[in-house]
Each structure stands twice: as structure tokens, then as C-alpha cells.
Amino acid sequence: MLELNPTSIAFFIFSVLSIGGALGVVFSRNLIHGALFLIVSLFGGAGLFVILAAPFLAAVQVLVYIGAIAILVIFAVMLTRSMTNIREIFNRQWWIGAIASVALLVVLVVGVILPTWGPGGTNSDIVLSETTASLQDLGVALVSGNQFVLPFEVASLLLTAAMVGAIVIARDNESY
Amino acid sequence: MVPLWMFLVVSAVVFCIGAYGVLSRRNAVAILMSVELMLNAVNINLVAFWRFLAPQNMAGQAFVAFVFVVAAAEAAVGLAIIIAVYRNHRSVIVDDVNVLRG
């Protein structure tokens, strides 16, 4: 089904990292271990981006997700330790969640992905084009007037609002 | 090159694991980590579709960049709220934050 070349070996390794890290996040009792498993999963995602010829997004994933968001999550875990660590990690309706997510997975894979792009599906003959748009095209797309300059500016406003909001919410009011 | 549906299956698996985490975990920070997993799965999906179906059009990568921005903003504000809740209730278990319950 899949020939054994370096790309497929790399895909296998990075998808194992992604899925294994995700399982570690959800099923780990110690939250710091969960945060480190999140980093493993995000790193697997960055590897998949490299295989998909998007190195800029891989570097941004490492820089933003792993270098900033994961560290923020680790800080939050350390600042919100509870005294007792012996509670259940899943709530009482975990079986509903399990049924719902398994059903979603089955519907997605069997109902949507495999019939359309799977080996016997309707669009399974996609020809992979060797040339992709380059990094300069992404830069032009983000600032050019008839492409994505408006979402770009709105994104910067969103980040400013989030920064101010986070500082105001998390500020310790007793020291003023 | 690995076919498209394999990337989509990996992304669907990570998304559903993240969905299970959101629905079943009791700790608010763990729920936020599962939301980050779901956003990461969406990113993998978008880039796979971009590479296979429309590699000349930069809309795929630009969309992923905006998902990064929104995920970062949401993580920052969400964690600030969790810290504020912890300061008032001394607990981040979501079942314990039931002050508005009638």
C-alpha cells in the first residue's frame, strides 16, 4: 500500500508522535506530564508540516505553539496546583464523551475521508504537483490589498485585545 | 509521497482524542490543552488539503497562520481566566465552579 521511502518513514514517525502525544495529554494524571505530551504532539504536527512542504508553518508552530503557548500552559499548571492530587481525572459522564468522540471518528473516517479521497474513492486520483507557491507568495498574500490584508490587521487587533484582556483578568487586585 | 487520506485520518484521530479530552477531563487546564490539540489537528488538515488540492493558492497557508493567531489569543485569555478563577475558588476543577447554579 505504501512504499518504503524516507518520506513515508518520516510520516510514520511524526504521526506516531502526534497521536501518542494526544493520548498522553488526555490520559495523563500528572498535568506537567500532560503539558510535555502536548509539546510532543505539537512537534509531531510540525514534522507533518515539513513533509507537506510548508516549512514556514513548521517553524512558526515550533516558535509560537511550543515556545510560547506550551510554556504558558506549564506556568498555569504550576500556578494552579491543588493540594490533593488523588481525585479522578475524568468526570462522571466520561462514557458519553467516549461514545461521542468514537462516533465522530467513525463518521469522519468511514463516511467522509475514505469514500472521497481513499484508495477506492471518487477523488482518489489526485496528482501531486511538484511546484508549490513560495514563501514570498505568502508574504505578498498577507499584505496585498485584494488578498488577506484585512484579516491580517484584524488579527493584530485581536492579539492586542487578548493581551490587554489577559493582563487585566489575571492581575492581582489586592496589591493596588 | 504519502496519499492525502492518511494525513486526513491522522488529523481526524487527533481531533477526536482532543474532543474526548474536552468532554471528559475535570481540570480546566487539561481541557484547554485538549482544545489546543483540536486546533493543531485542524491545522494539519488545512495544510494537507492545501498541499494536495491547491498548492498554487496561498489561501491555505494564510488560513493556518490565522488559526495560529486565534489559538494563541484564546490560550492567553483562557489561562488568565483560569488563574483568576483559581484565585477566588482555590480550585480549577470545573465541577467546583458552580456559584451561579440555582
Next chain:
Amino acid sequence: MENTCDNIISTLAPCLTQLGWNQGLAEFISTLLGVLLVAIFPLVLVILLIWVERKVAARVQDRIGPNRVGPFGLLQNVADAVKLIIKEDITPAGADRLIYNLAPIIAMLSVVLIWAVVPFTPYNIGADLDIGVLYFVGISSIGTLAIMMAGWSSNNKYALLGAFRVVAQLVSYEVPMVLSLLVPVMLAGTMSMQELSFAQLGMWFIVVTPVSAFIFYVSNLAETGRAPFDLIEAESELVAGYNIEYSGMKFGLFMANEFMHAFTANLLFAVLFLGAWAGPGATAIPFLGFVYLMIKTSIVYVPSLILRATVPRVRIDQMMAFNWKFLVPLAIINVIVMAFAIMLVKTLGLAPAPELASDFLANLPQTAVYILANLIVVAAAGAMIRGSVRRDRLALAAARTQPDSEPEALPAPVAQHS
């Protein structure tokens, strides 16, 4: 047999294929050898670096430094490494074993991985990524993670507090570093390290953007934890910070990692601002390019050693204030002014023709415009400093006049006059 010296693949793989090996296997072996060469070079160089550091610090302090072990004390670090290796491998009670052992490895990983994108010669680079500069910034942020892991897994509140402060410092100083890296990328039009080196054949970027070079140098000092920002180690306070519970070779890995990180940061300064391998005869004899790169790095590295032995340490709040109130506004103003200058050069048509791009004299007109733009940024920085100094002076004067004033004289008691 066509045997160019381009990279190790095209040199070694044809030889192996001619000997009858499989083509794919020969390429894999030669790539592996190239990777090992690039990865082992910094690890071996760090032995020499620690010797240089100790000698320079000793001379600044009017003493000789290590001179007993080996000629001129060159084997002192080998002796230190042997001492650290034969120490007992202790894991503190209650520490998280896996993370505790993994932290020094990841810290060292984040430095060695940077050497993959350094252009040693015009033809030899580990991996000429399209996103070389962004790769460097991303890998530096993994180092922050390793320190966080080290601080938490030691199960020691001093280590945790030290790790918090260090992560705050590292994450804060990434912002001016990235902003100052935008300017060489804008000037060269690409993020690839090899293209950046070729773009500096006409004029080195330190002449074109000295303000960006200054901001990058200061941010590097803070990112690698060198003086005056060495709150990370803080030997005299906080009992050595996040590596308090590390002993033996794991501590040795952290120490070696710090020196290697400082050298790597200065190496990138030389690549981005001092022209990398550029020099007379570098394109003809590639090894000369490598020698020039090492010389340029040393020229930038030794002042940081002298700074370390001379300058006192800044406090954490002074460090944060310096970053957010001075460096970040300066970096933003620098990016905006340089963008305008680049647009101005393009409009006026001062850029040299492509065939004259590596000629020194043809690059002078556009360099003059850029230097003018940098003078504007320096004037803005001067205005900022003057404003803050004036504010401090006024605040100090206001605080000084208040305790001097006499308390109001109590009214005389009325009973005296009756």
C-alpha cells in the same frame, strides 16, 4: 571522475558508488557523515572556548588563569570533564526522573541544532533552509523549555523560582531579537542564511544597520544569559538558580551548553551582520571562508567575555524595564524607519545593478541612505533616554524635597495667655 568540493554528498557518494555500494545507501552514509561532522564540531570546540574564557577573565582580573595542566593550561578542561564524569550520578528524592535527565540533553540539543543552518563556506552549509533565520529563533525557544523542565523537575523551590525568572527573561528578550532580525531579512529579501551571506558581498550589514546589530547583540547577551544579564546563573544570589540540584556530568552539560550557546549566538551575529565567510579569496579557496567566519566570531565573542568579567549584574526589574521600555520601542522604530529607507532606495533607484551587487563602491549610495536612517533611529533613542532620565531626575528631586520640609509648628497652647 567529476569530483567537485561542493558538499560531502557529491564528494563521497560517487566514490562509494564506484566501489560498488548501493546508490541510496552511499548517499545516506555520506549525509550521516556530514551531520556528524557539523554536530561534533561545536561539542569539541567548547573545550577550547572554556579555556579562552578562563584565560580572558583571568587577565582582566590581573592573574594568570589555568597554566598547569598541559601547555598553557589547554588540557585544564579535559581534567575538569574527567572530574565531572567520575562523580556520582545523583537524582534528588522526589524529582521527576525522566524530565530531570532529559532537560540537559534538550538544552544542548537546542544549541547544536542551530549549527545546521550556519554557512561555513560559500558552498558548504548543513541545510540551506528557506527559513533559516526563523528556524534559528524557533530552536532558541526550545532552549527556554529545557530550562523550565530543569527547574520544575528538581523538586526544589529555589530551582523553580530561578526557572520562572529565567523563562521570563528569555521570553521577553526574544521580542527585540526577532524585531532586529527583520531588518537584515528585509535588506536581503530572503530568510535563507546562505542568501543572506551572498547579499553581504557588497557591504556588510553592520555598516548598513548598526542599530539592528546593536539590538541583536544585546538581545543575544540576554538570551544566552551572559553578563550583565546573567541572572540565570546568579552565583551569588539564588544559589545558582535552576541547576541547583544538578551535579556531575549533567551539570557539566549545562555549563558546556552555556558557553556553546554564547559562541553560537556570536557566530550568528557574524553570519548576519559581519558577512559570514566573506573575505579576500573566500570564493576561490572555501576553507579560507571558514577561517574568516571563525575569526569574525572571535572578534565579537571576546568582548562579551571581557564584559562578563567587568560589568555588574542587573536586577530582574531593571532588566525587564530595559527590555520593554527601551529595547522594544527602539526595535520597532528601527524596523519602521529601515522599511521606509528601503522603499526610498528603491524609489530613487540607488540600488546597484545586479552584476555590480558585490562591488563595494557601487553599494555606497544606498549605504549612505541607510546610515542616515540609522542616525534618525539613534536620535529617537537619544530622545527616549533623555526623557526617561529627566523623569527619573524629577522624581528624585520631588522625593528629596519632601522629607526636608519642617513639620508644621504646633500652635502655642492657649492656656499660656490666660
